[in-house]
Amino acid sequence: xxxxxxxxxxxxxxxxxxxxxxxxxxxxxxxxxxxxxxxxxxxxxxxxxxxxxxxxxxxxxxxxxxxxxxxxxxxxxxxxxxxxxxxxxxxxxxxxxxxxxxxxxxxxxxxxxxxxxxxxxxxxxxxxxxxxxxxxxxxxxxxxxxxxxxxxxxxxxxxxxxxxxxxxxxxxxxxxxxxxxxxxxxxxxxxxxxxxxxxxxxxxxxxxxxxxxxxxxxxxxxxxxxxxxxxxxxxxxxxxxxxxxxxxxx
Amino acid sequence: xxxxxxxxxxxxxxxxxxxxxxxxxxxxxxxxxxxxxxxxxxxxxxxxxxxxxxxxxxxxxxxxxxxxxxxxxxx
Numbered sequence: 473x474x475x476x477x478x479x480x481x482x483x484x485x486x487x488x489x490x491x492x493x494x495x496x497x498x499x500x501x502x503x504x505x506x507x508x509x510x511x512x513x514x515x516x517x518x519x520x521x522x523x524x525x526x527x528x529x530x531x532x533x534x535x536x537x538x539x540x541x542x543x544x545x546x547x548x549x550x551x552x553x554x555x556x557x558x559x560x561x562x563x564x565x566x567x568x569x570x571x572x573x574x575x576x577x578x579x580x581x582x583x584x585x586x587x588x589x590x591x592x593x594x595x596x597x598x599x600x601x602x603x604x605x606x607x608x609x610x611x612x613x614x615x616x617x618x619x620x621x622x623x624x625x626x627x628x629x630x631x632x633x634x635x636x637x638x639x640x641x642x643x644x645x646x647x648x649x650x651x652x653x654x655x656x657x658x659x660x661x662x663x664x665x666x667x668x669x670x671x672x673x674x675x676x677x678x679x680x681x682x683x684x685x686x687x688x689x690x691x692x693x694x695x696x697x698x699x700x701x702x703x704x705x706x707x708x709x710x711x712x713x714x715x716x717x718x719x720x721x722x
Numbered sequence: 723x724x725x726x727x728x729x730x731x732x733x734x735x736x737x738x739x740x741x742x743x744x745x746x747x748x749x750x751x752x753x754x755x756x757x758x759x760x761x762x763x764x765x766x767x768x769x770x771x772x773x774x775x776x777x778x779x780x781x782x783x784x785x786x787x788x789x790x791x792x793x794x795x796x797x
Contacts, residue, residue: 547770642781649784652791703777706770 477659481584481652500580501588508569508582537565541705548709552716556709559599563592564705567647571697574651575690583700584651586644593644596708604715615718643707650700654693661686732793739786746779 485497519534527535541561545553567583574581582588604612616632617625661682668679754772758765 544770645785645788646777646781649787650780653784653787699773699777703773706774707777 477656477663480655480659481581483580483585501582501585504573504580504582505570505588508566508573511573512565512569544702544706545709548706549713549716553709553713556599556712560705560708560712563596563708564701567592567704568698568701571651571701572694574655575693575697581651581655583647584655586648589644589648590640592647592704593640596643596711597640600711600715603712607716608718612715612718615714639711643704647700647704650696654689654696658686658689658693661689729793729797733790736786736790736793739789740783743780743783743786746782747776750775750779 483499483501485495485499486503487498489495489497515530516534519530522528522531524531538561541564542554542557544564545557545560549556570582570588573579574583601612604615608614616629616636618628618632620628664682665679665686668675668682670676671679750772754765754768754775757768
């Protein structure tokens, strides 16, 4: 039996829809994204509905997540960064819930699609550029000119420009490749279980070993799912902080 | 050598990127630990930088994976 570990990433239309020659079908990916957004909204609505001084468990969960993102923005972007709180909070929770939902067996992983992560990364970079130009005007271009002697600047300015331009790529590829690699690895080991289980005799008994390994890797993937959401959000904060403060320390 | 075989070899070679990622991640956590053991008081404040360094390091290894996938499936 041949198992293709890449098959889980196939986007399948659920409700086929074509408008003006464009394929805008409602796919399994769109479905999971809707579920993710609904799950976050329901969680936050329930948590914020019965506001008490002594919080219930759900309410304190929401408060912890609020403080977590708040601390993250404060440490990376300073006091001024707080006007981006809704933006960073949304991105963090969307990525976090997408990663966690993807870990449920059989559920499509939204963040394993470069289209999704690149759209998120472009949104971040667009926010950075708009913020930078709104705040500093044309002076935002000083971001590409570090404090250095003129002779070095000839070398440094192109490097700064290239590093700025590759940010959306590295931001999106990091998340997408992590999810892709993790889920491919899980399915490859799942293939071992099936191959060993069908082999008969002593080999069937041995199939418990890759099974245990899958459980361990799933735990590791839970950590990675959280870590990647955290890294995505904190890099967003750092990029926004650079747009707000340029090279000055905040 | 057929194109198919060359693709496989190329994809395998792209995995050499993991050498750098492994050395880098080891360096990040090793340096953090040695620093944290010398000055445990300052350790808690550096976890953000630790995770950031880890993520930036890990990404370079994953770029190798992306190249391998591109070689295998895109061309």
